[in-house]
Amino acid sequence: MKKHYRSDKNCLNCGTTVSDKFCSACGQENLELHENFLHLALHSISHYFHFESKLFNSLVPLFTKPGFLTQEYFAGRRASHLSPISMYIFISIVFFSLFNLNSNSNKKEVIKDKAAAENTMTKAEAEEVKKVVGNAVSAEAGEATYNLLDKGQAISDSTGKKNEAAVAAPTHITPSNLSVKIFGDNAVSHSLKAKWKVLEDDELKWELFKIKLVSHVPKMMFILLPLFALILKLVSFRSSKYYTEHLIYSIHVHSFLFLFFSILILLSWVLPFMEDWLQLAGALVALWYIYRSMRNYYGSRRWRTVYKFFVLFFAYSGLLLLSGFVVVIATLYTI
Structure with missing residues (x-):
């Protein structure tokens, strides 16, 4: 449908004289303000499909031509891409949405499996108690009942003592523990070991920690x-490229990943x-993909690109390990 x-x-946005359909200063389209619903709907749909076409024109080369979008961006051909x-x-x-859905689904499965196992044990115990108590006229049944109750009490006591020991162990004060609390490094190490021990003793917490x-x-x-x-930028210190160019390339690489x-x-x-x-x-x-995109965008020779790739790989892997360690510690104290 023809636009009005x-x-x-x-220009109603900036006041500049509009010589054609779009303002040369701000780019706003010089459309009539009072449009009917059909014109408004079609105008919105055209903007949507304009975004869709840009998205398609960006995602296809992102997958099939590593480094191409970065080359196009700095060659000035930007209007046809996002x-x-x-x-x-x-x-x-x-x-992020898929990652959260994946983590939440795994979390629900872990909790469901844990609950199912606990319910199964409870039903088995209930059947055993019912079988023994149901024959109350028998002295042997009565004795079995008392034995069963004593056994349950013993299990409960042992479990309670185990839990109390697990809680009390990190805070139990001895001369060695006292020295641990005085020295910062040892105190941190002791705290981490205590947190890790809790995860080892609790399967559910361990699974949730991983998720x-x-x-x-x-x-x-x-x-x-x-x-x-x-x-x-540091690896390509001889290159005349600015940091912004490396950043745009990094954005395209991470977008693909x-x-x-x-x-x-x-x-x-x-x-x-x-x-x-x-x-x-x-x-x-x-x-x-990272190697191929580096070769295409930076235009270095094969062995020069391989050298840069390995330097980038080891340096970035070191940062990933350091960041991962920090995330592990933070997660350990928030689980």
């Missing part, structure tokens, strides 16, 4: 994004028996 443009040539920041935010929302730990990975990668660009891992999550839901193979394939594809 204003006859007046002043901006790097917009694309990264969109893909990150998809990735919560994995859920922090996307946030950690988001924080490490500018550091990835900084490493590239987030989107690719999102697809792997979906595939793991459909093909759970291939989860290990999907993870291996994902790691290999991610490494190949």
